[in-house]
Every structure is written in C-alpha cells, then in structure tokens.
Amino acid sequence: MLAAVLIREKKMGQKSRWVPYISRLPQPAEMHSSIFWGEDELSMIRCSAVHQETVKQKAQIEKDFSFVAQAFKQHCPIVTERPDLEDFMYAYALVGSRAWENSKRISLIPFADFMNHDGLSASIVLRDEDNQLSEFSTLQVTADRNYSPGDEVFIKYGEFSNATLMLDFGFTFPYNIHDEVQIQMDVPNDDPLRNMKLGLLQTHHTRTVKDINIFHSSCDTFTIKEVKSAIGKGKGIPQSLRAFARVLCCIIPQELNDLSKEAAQNDGRLARLPFKDGNRELEAHKILLSHINRLIEDHSVCIKEMEECYFVSQRFAVRRQMARDLLYGELRVLRSAAEWLNHYCTTLLSETM
Structure with a gap:
C-alpha cells in the first residue's frame, strides 16, 4: 500500500532518498479533507451526503490501518517508532489526493502533483502507459495558455462537485458548475406493497451507471444535477429517480404489474414512461x-x-467556508430541481382539470 510506503519513508527522515519531496508535502494542520474534521465541524454538513460518506471513509481507514500496523510489526521489527492512526490517516489522505493511477499501478509523481485544480482549465495531461522501453510510464502536461515566470500552472483533476473536492482533496469552490446532490429514497416499511415493489425494482434496476458517482451508492441513492430551465425537459433529475417515484405511488398490485409489462415491452427499464393517468403522474x-x-429545509x-457560528480558529474558518460552499451549491441544485418539479406538477394539474 502506497500510504504505508510513504509512512516508512517519512519515518526515515533525512535518510530517505525522497526527503526533498516529502518535506514539501502539506503538513497535517494544512489538510482539510472532511476525514480530518471533528464532530462539531462535521455537524455543519450533517444534511449533506458528504457527512455520511466521511463517516464511512473514516471507518474504512481505521480498518485498513489495523492491517498496516500488523504489517509493520511483522516486517519492520527494527522500527522503533511505529505509525499510529493519525500517521496513517495523513498518509492515506496524501495518497488519495495526490496519487496518479493507471491500469498497472498507483504512483506519487513529484512535481506533477504540485499542480492545483481548476475546473475550467483546458490543460492536457497525457500518460504513456504503453512504454515498453521502461518499467515507468511517463506523464506530460500541455498548458492551455502562455505562462509568465512565477505564474501558477493549473490542471483539471476532473469534473468534480464540491462534495468530491471536499472529501478527497480538502478544498471547495464558492461556485462550482459541477455541483450535484446525492439523495436517498426508500420504500416505506409500512407500505403494504413494499416487498413487491422492492422485488420489482431489483429485477428491473432503477438506475443506470450514469446515475452513480464517486459515493458508494445503495439501491435507493440518486444523483441530482442542476436543472438549467424550469420549463425544459428536467435534465439533471435522473429518469431513474422519477421512475422510482412512480413505483412508490402505486397502491394496488395491478399498477405494479402494468409497469412490469410496460418495461418488458420496451427496453426493460421500469417506469420510464409517464403514467397515462395524469393524476397518478402528478402524485408521483x-x-x-x-x-x-x-x-x-434541512x-x-x-x-x-453555520452562519451564526463564531470563528474559534483559522482552521475552523477555512472549514466553515468549505461547508458554506458545499451547502450553498447543493441548495442551488435542489432549488433548481424543485422549480422544475413545481412547473411540471402545475402543468399536469391544469391538464387534468
């Protein structure tokens, strides 16, 4: 594991061949990924899926650490100072936020990982994974504009939302065009048709691969993106989520059987077409x-x-701003979806009257 290697090299101090690189990596106090946040700080984002994902990731880190600690004990018996959980979490976050991965390996590449992210950057990053003359692949960055001496060169890590940036990289943007919201919906436990609905959803799969992002989505998790127009087609609200709502509003077995038959007659996906009954479509x-x-509201x-909290430290100020960026971005996405749904429901209501 690369994190374990990084810990070992850091413990070697000046004896490590990588000390010039390691000494320039961010220090723990400079790391702001949400896995480093305390309970009071995490409570600021309790309404976001990032909160739950952070808790899950911290639990996974603790599990991984138990294996790493055992490996150090078995294979590095002469090491007097063994890594603790904080050491491992620090190394884990460094690797997660800075490593480059290809089909063969995951690597930390000195200098290349010092370039920061700009979601609007058009710089081109090329990796040669097929170099047969060397055991190492190469990486080439082509700038998107002319740079003067002293200018910072940016690259684009990917089309990441503030949720991903916060969790994996430890920063956010005040306005991020890639913001999205993870929402969870489930069939209520007291629904008389719960088992039939769950079986039908499992059989027909309500989501496509495009509906899933970096989070470890469960069968009732959907990704909403910003809806650009309240009077458009609702692009940004997954068809799978609207299908799930149609299944939820069914109140008799025959309605579910009809949905299953409709799916079989088309592409196999469940409830992708609007209900023929406008009132049922409205209800969904x-x-x-x-x-x-x-x-x-949450x-x-x-x-x-959050806005009523007072600064208690510079670190808290940074993290509060990150929380602010995250929540305002998610709120913007949610409001855009609500505006479209309001318009859609109003249109349906006028057609059924």
Whole structure:
C-alpha cells in the first residue's frame, strides 16, 4: 500500500532518498479533507451526503490501518517508532489526493502533483502507459495558455462537485458548475406493497451507471444535477429517480404489474414512461417534490446555524467556508430541481382539470 510506503519513508527522515519531496508535502494542520474534521465541524454538513460518506471513509481507514500496523510489526521489527492512526490517516489522505493511477499501478509523481485544480482549465495531461522501453510510464502536461515566470500552472483533476473536492482533496469552490446532490429514497416499511415493489425494482434496476458517482451508492441513492430551465425537459433529475417515484405511488398490485409489462415491452427499464393517468403522474412527482423540499429545509437550517457560528480558529474558518460552499451549491441544485418539479406538477394539474 502506497500510504504505508510513504509512512516508512517519512519515518526515515533525512535518510530517505525522497526527503526533498516529502518535506514539501502539506503538513497535517494544512489538510482539510472532511476525514480530518471533528464532530462539531462535521455537524455543519450533517444534511449533506458528504457527512455520511466521511463517516464511512473514516471507518474504512481505521480498518485498513489495523492491517498496516500488523504489517509493520511483522516486517519492520527494527522500527522503533511505529505509525499510529493519525500517521496513517495523513498518509492515506496524501495518497488519495495526490496519487496518479493507471491500469498497472498507483504512483506519487513529484512535481506533477504540485499542480492545483481548476475546473475550467483546458490543460492536457497525457500518460504513456504503453512504454515498453521502461518499467515507468511517463506523464506530460500541455498548458492551455502562455505562462509568465512565477505564474501558477493549473490542471483539471476532473469534473468534480464540491462534495468530491471536499472529501478527497480538502478544498471547495464558492461556485462550482459541477455541483450535484446525492439523495436517498426508500420504500416505506409500512407500505403494504413494499416487498413487491422492492422485488420489482431489483429485477428491473432503477438506475443506470450514469446515475452513480464517486459515493458508494445503495439501491435507493440518486444523483441530482442542476436543472438549467424550469420549463425544459428536467435534465439533471435522473429518469431513474422519477421512475422510482412512480413505483412508490402505486397502491394496488395491478399498477405494479402494468409497469412490469410496460418495461418488458420496451427496453426493460421500469417506469420510464409517464403514467397515462395524469393524476397518478402528478402524485408521483408530488412525492419527489415533497422529498426535495424537505432537503431544502434541512440545508437552510444547517446554513443558518453555520452562519451564526463564531470563528474559534483559522482552521475552523477555512472549514466553515468549505461547508458554506458545499451547502450553498447543493441548495442551488435542489432549488433548481424543485422549480422544475413545481412547473411540471402545475402543468399536469391544469391538464387534468
């Protein structure tokens, strides 16, 4: 594991051949990935899926550390200072935020990983994974503009939301065009048709690969992106989420059987077509709208509480700003979805009257 190698080299101090590189890596106090946040800091983002994902990632780090600690004990018995969990979490975060990965290996590449992220950068990063003359692949960066001496060169890590940037890299942007929201919906435990609905959803798979992002999505997790127009086609709200809502609003077995038959007659995906009964279509989307309005309220409450917090340290100030960027971005996405759903429901209502 690369994190373990980094710990070993750091413990070697000046004896390590990598000391010029390691000495220039961010120090623990400069790391702001959400895995380093305390409970009070994490409570600022409790309404976001990032909170739950952070808890899960910290648990996984602790599990991985137990294996690394055992490996150090077995294979490095002469090391007097063994790594602790904080050492491992620090190394884990460095690797997670700076490493380059290809089909063969994961690597830390000195100098290349000092280039920061700009979501609008058009710099080109090329990796030669097929170099047969060397055991090492090469990396080449082509700048997107002319740079003067002293200018910082940026690259684009990917089209990442603030949620991903916060969790994996430890920074956010005040306005991120790639922001998105993870929402969870489930069939209520007291739904008389719960088992039939769950079986149908499992059989037909409500989500496509495009609906899943970096989070470890469960069967009831969906990704909403910003809806650009309230009167458009609703691009940004996954069709799979709207299909899930149609399944939720079914109240008799025959409705579910009809959805299953419709899926079999088309591409196999469940409830992708609007209900022929406008009232049922309206009911399905009112379920969605109600759920999203609750999330909007939750985000608004968290933002209000966060804005009332006083600075207790520079570190807290940085993390509060990150929380602010995250929540305002998610709120913008949620409101755009609510506006579209409102318009869609209003249109359906006028057509059924």
